[in-house]
Amino acid sequence: METLLENQVVEKLNRLLINYQVHYQNLRLFHWNVKGPFFFILHEKFEELYNEAALKIDEVAERILALNGIPKGSLKNILSNANVESHEEIMDASAMVKAIINANKVLIENLEELLEEAGKAGDEGTLDIFTSYIQELQKQNWMMKSFLNN
Numbered sequence: 295m296e297t298l299l300e301n302q303v304v305e306k307l308n309r310l311l312i313n314y315q316v317h318y319q320n321l322r323l324f325h326w327n328v329k330g331p332f333f334f335i336l337h338e339k340f341e342e343l344y345n346e347a348a349l350k351i352d353e354v355a356e357r358i359l360a361l362n363g364i365p366k367g368s369l370k371n372i373l374s375n376a377n378v379e380s381h382e383e384i385m386d387a388s389a390m391v392k393a394i395i396n397a398n399k400v401l402i403e404n405l406e407e408l409l410e411e412a413g414k415a416g417d418e419g420t421l422d423i424f425t426s427y428i429q430e431l432q433k434q435n436w437m438m439k440s441f442l443n444n
């Protein structure tokens with residue numbers, strides 16, 4: 295039987311999953327459409343980031359299934375529930391990097407709320423998987439900010 299606390303962990307996982315999927319699509323868009331003097335660097339970096347995001351997305355979804363939940367991935371569900379902004383095709387390269395920093399901040403907040411609920415539920419498995427996600431996103435943001443020189 296699923297307890298109420300486990301349901302709340304699944305809900306937080308789904309919030310993270312929805313935002314990660316928007317972030318993933320933005321990264322693909324940035325990979326395709328980036329222009330300017332840093333094209334070669336950013337085109338490759340964005341590909342690396344969306345490949346990492348794809349692995350994370352799958353891990354989040356499969357954790358939801360392990361907790362007897364249903365992973366949210368319909369486009370309707372994503373568009374009506376995401377906090378990460380869905381970006382336009384044409385953007386400056388620096389605006390793309392800023393958008394990644396902002397999306398990472400949303401994902402970090404989602405993760406902090408998830409870990410809090412998992413802690414309350416005594417869900418060691420979830421804590422074990424997702425604690426490192428926060429560190430990785432913080433490291434990414436340090437690098438993105440260094441790229442922007444601020």
Ligand SMILES: [Fe+2]
Pocket residue numbers: 325341
């Ligand atoms: Fe490509």
